[in-house]
Amino acid sequence: MGEKKSYFDEELDASADDAVIATEAQFDEAVTSRVGATSLRWVITLAVFALFALAAWVLRLPALAVAGALGAVVLFSCMHVVLEWERAVVLRFGKFNRVAGPGLIFMIPLVEYSAATVDMRMRSTAFKAEHVLTADLVPVNVDAVLFWTVWDAGKACSEVKNFVRLVYWVAQTTLRDVMGAVNIAQLSTRREQIDREVADILERKTNEWGITVVSVEIRDIEIPDELQESLSAEARAEREYNARVILAEVEKEISEMFVDAARTYGREDAALQLRAMSFVSDSVKEKGGLVVIPSALSEAFEGLEGLAKKG
Structure with missing residues (x-):
């Protein structure tokens, strides 16, 4: 007894008149x-x-x-x-x-x-677009799956000869057209948007035949091997650039904070004295031991004490 074929074993021969998906x-x-x-x-x-x-x-x-x-x-x-x-x-x-x-x-x-x-149930049709040129002339192979259903059996049978094959061919050509309008770098970031765009175009084309397109999902995008290394290097360079930009922005913010603090200390003697006292207190907490206060710091503490009494 031969092996029983699974539900997805049979492939589509698009060149045959009686093509079966x-x-x-x-x-x-x-x-x-x-x-x-x-x-x-x-x-x-x-x-x-x-x-x-x-x-x-x-x-x-x-x-x-x-x-x-x-x-x-x-x-x-x-x-x-x-x-x-x-x-x-x-x-x-x-x-x-x-x-x-x-x-x-x-x-x-x-x-x-x-x-x-x-059959009025939901159907799934796997299709692919091979050697599609993107907007920047990079050849790619794209595998996708289409989910659709027949909502008007009369139109589906009277308007077209074989609506199953027609849906397959229209889906394939639509995918090629949409992929040709995007760059290779956008394929991974805009995949969901490409899915929706292909589904919307197919819905407009097939609706007059009594067919409704539910969704389109891109399963795999094959990029030539010679381009994968260059794309990886480009991605690494872009990540390094973004990291350097973030670091520069942080350093700029820190320098602006130092400038603001210097201005505050220059205008307010009490602020500088309070900062000195806080520095001494933190040093004692972290390391412990005896603190010897120089004359300048002693005057600072006396000034703070005077401010406290006035307050």
Whole structure:
């Protein structure tokens, strides 16, 4: 028995007309639900045929059994079950008539038929843009993922042939256009802004096809190896420059504080004397021991004592 593929194993072959994206594969529960829906159609059809057959046997009318068989065939052909997350696009004489579902729906035999059944759940499409030239002519490879959903199944089926492939191609070209407008240095700092810009452009383009773009997320940006070293050196130089600027600003602020303090000490003798006393007190606290006060400091203390008495 071969290995079972995971949900994301299948890759997109964009060159094929019947291109399939990995995330478009059916869930296991979808297959189970489809079998259950088909079984329901058979049960209802056989129940109707059984009623006609019983009536024909009771009434002794073989024609009634034949009519019951034909009625059961017609009922089976016009009865369909649409799953909760699906919508059926119904055409009448080849012209769009309505979007039906979910649940049990009926169509007029030979007049109406279901052209397509569209999954209305959220979808994720992985896409990439290779060798994209940025604004400063640096080639990069970008991997991204698109989250989108169909809000109008009728438009999605009638406006475009294959809306899944169309969304893929539009997302790829839009990503290339947006990446070509930014510099290589802005890719890391403006990633969220680039995501929003790509999503907004895709929303405007796909909305007329009945598709809504929820979000776009850039997963990886590959830069050529020969440019990574130069970009790292540039980043280091920028960090060193910013550190030197901050240090210069701090030194400037400290020097301005010293100038203001010198002006204050020059204008106010009491401030200078108070500073001298504070310096002596701090020295005693830190180192301990005996303090010998010179005559100049003694006069300073006497001056402070006189100021205290006047106060």
